[in-house]
Amino acid sequence: MAPAHDLFPETTYQRASYHDLRRVTNGFSRSNLLGSGTFGSVYKGVSTNGIIWAIKVFDMQLEGILKTFDTECEVLCRLRHRNLIKVISACSNPDFKALVLEFMPNGSLEKWLHLDHHVLSIMQRLDIMIDVARGLEYLHYGYSFPIIHCDLKPSNILLYEDMVAHVSDFAIAKLLGGGESHVQTKTLATIGYIAPEHGLEGLVSTRCDVYSFDITMIEAFTGKRPKDEMFTEELSIRRWIQESLPSSLALSCTSDVPENRIIIKDALTTLEKIKTQFLQRNKG
Structure with a gap:
């Protein structure tokens, strides 16, 4: 599996920073929380120009979470299909990992x-x-x-x-x-x-x-x-x-x-x- 820094070699957008994601989610506030799952939480993020994203933040306390993050990156960054969720960008630091995903306004x-x-x-x-x-x-x-x-x-x-x-x-x-x-x-x-x-x-x-x-x-x-x-x-x-x-x-x-x-x-x-x-x- 490709290392995290090689997952977006051909993309034209910039990698997201922790500070950018913290800003667009209002400090990962509870009011922006869309839901929580086994591997982390998903927040609504709104950029300065009004674009809405879903920010999936991985729970770094979980065992094997690095492999989980790499797996999801590996799959989502390779695939493009109308009926698969689209990854916009990602943030991968030693103590923080998140995916920026297309926002689905009608939920699950x-x-x-x-x-x-x-x-x-x-x-x-x-x-x-x-x-x-x-x-x-x-x-x-x-x-x-x-x-x-x-x-x-x-x-x-x-x-x-x-x-x-x-x-x-x-x-x-x-x-x-x-x-x-x-x-x-x-x-x-x-x-x-x-x-x-x-x-x-x-x-x-x-x-x-x-x-x-x-x-x-x-x-x-x-x-x-x-x-x-x-x-x-x-x-x-x-x-x-x-x-x-x-x-x-x-x-x-x-x-x-x-x-x-x-x-x-x-x-x-x-x-x-x-x-x-x-x-x-x-x-x-």
């Missing part, structure tokens, strides 16, 4: 699904999941080597002002190389969205992302979190869908056996067909 899919004053139409939900599938397709097949997100969930899907979805938070992403189909990891993703082989054996592959994508899609259309109180060891969110909709697309994405899951390309094709059929039925 999680907020839209679970806050009472937010309402999404069926078409909006479908468009969001198509956007996410396109982002994952690019990660898995559109670059010179496959990239596994490893932690896809509604809080990591951010919405621009036109509601176009962007996959974000690549802190535990894995890059495959040399013809690898899977890698071993000690880092666990979020319970409820994590594929069985990831949670039990630490094995991650592109099929893990497909599993997480499907759980996220079920949540997007039903409003039920995988850890909802209605779900138990006897009734998981997958089994609930299986009993309610036995021919659902969801079941071909969440098989316990990774090889039995469809790839994200096929999931995207199916969703696009569903959208076409939906539009045709609702003409006029």
